[in-house]
Amino acid sequence: MGNAISNKEQQVTYLKERLHIFLEVLDSIEPETTELEDIDRMIAMMDDLELKMEQFKKLSE
Template identity: 75%
Template sequence: MGKQISNPEQQVSYLKDRLQMFLEVLDTIEPETTELEDIDRLIQMMDDLELKVEQFKNTKE
């Protein structure tokens, strides 16, 4: 696993990068050929992003 990010600027940068990655994946999906596994992966990516947001919020408290 990677090093913990405690600097708020680095946390924001990390979240922006992850969100950009999610948007890029979303842009490449073709609705006509999307399978359930693709949707599951998108949901997992959002869950992971939400978890990171919660972790970063807790480091400030």
């Protein structure tokens, strides 16, 4: 695994990159061919992003 992110600037950069990845995945999805597994994967990505935001929030308190 990588190094822990403790710097606020690195945290914001990390979250922006993850959100960008999510948006790319969302843009690439074809509604006609999207399966439940694809939607579940996207929900998991958002859950992971939310968890990371909460972790960063606790570190900065």
